[in-house]
Amino acid sequence: MDTELLKTFLEVEKTRHFGKAAENLYLTQSAVSSRVRQLESQLSAPLFTRYRNNIQLTPAGERLRTHAEAILAAWDRARLDVALDRNQNVQISIGATPNVWDILLQERINQIFSDNPGIAVRAESVSPEVVARRLLNRTLDLAILFDPPKADELGYCELATVELVMVTRAAIQEDSVPWLSGWVMVDWGTRFGIELSRHLSGLPSPVLHTNSARVALDFLLNNGGCAYLPLTMVQTPMSEGDLYQVNDVPVIKRHIYCSWHEECDRLESLQALMAQLNSQVAIDNGQIGLSVT
Structure with missing residues (x-):
């Protein structure tokens, strides 16, 4: 199997456009079309339905997408494993959702890295939708996220608790409704959405919807509005008078989890x-212990 064919297939699937896929891959559009036809010929199945300005995956294409992602990830991992130098004995692939990178891992x-010289770390930003699949097909060793995937083959444990507080750019006036100045919706996982709907059902449509706490914080500081952000992230701007906490709304707590495959051959390193x-979280946040589920 030519991995370049799979890369081209996934790029067309992502862009839903042969011309845009060609630009991203630095190929001609005819070369992209040729690769897709070659892959379809090898698989004896059409992968896309082609209408004007509307390219969709066929059922066969939908099934291939998962395999293509797994094959390419496994190939990249194999190349990196083979390339480990003599001072490294194992490669660990760590994946986390964007917000977890922002508030915990970055x-x-x-x-x-400095405390584990024998380990080569592959760090990835992954969406919650693909975490379980990546762990199950062994292309991801360790996932760190808010809502751990539930599967018999996967283990998980709680790593940290995050306190999310609503903050606003402008000083809060009596009887004011801060979110009317611009509600910024930050994606803190499924449970957060449930808690938010339960406590604050009348929120307007967001002026910004993001899965990055750093993007939301920068937006608030430059454009105003309000958002739920981690207390640890906003303590400094609050102390400097750049942000103000909205005290008459609930603080929402979210748990961060580690998840892994129980039969991972790197389990000891994980x-x-x-x-x-x-240990780092305990030192930084005054927490102790690792509660294993």
Whole structure:
């Protein structure tokens, strides 16, 4: 199997446009079309339905997408494993949702690397929708996220608790409704959405919807509005008078979890990394212990 054919297939699937896929791959449009036809010929099945300005996957294409992602991820991992130098004995693939990178991992990835010279770390930003599939097909060793996937083959444990507080750019006036100045919706996982609907059902349509806390914070500081952000992230701008906490709305707590495949051949290294992360979180946040489920 030519992996370039699979890469081209996935790029067309992502862009839903042969011309845009060609631009992204630095190919001609005819070359992209030729690769797709070659792949369809090898599989004896059409992969796309082609209408003007509307390219969709066929049922066969839908089934191939999962396999193509797994094959390419496994191939990348194989190349990296083979390329490990003599000072490294294992490669660990860590995936986390964008918000978890923002509030937990971005500041700790350097410490992980420096404390584990024998480990080569592959760090990825992944969407919650693909986490379970990546763990099950072994193209991801460790996932760190808000809502752990539920599958018999996957284990998980709680790593940290995050307090989300509503903050606003302007000083809060009596009887004011801060979200009328611009509601910024930050995606903190499924449970957050449920809690938000239960406590604040009258929120307007957001002026910005993002899965990055850093993007939301920058937007608030430059454009105003209000959003739920981690207390640890907004303490400094609040102390400097740049943000104000909205006190008459509930604080929402979210738990961050680690998840892994129970039969992962790197399980011992994963356990060491999780213990290290837990220790760092405990030092930073005054928490102790790793509650394993």
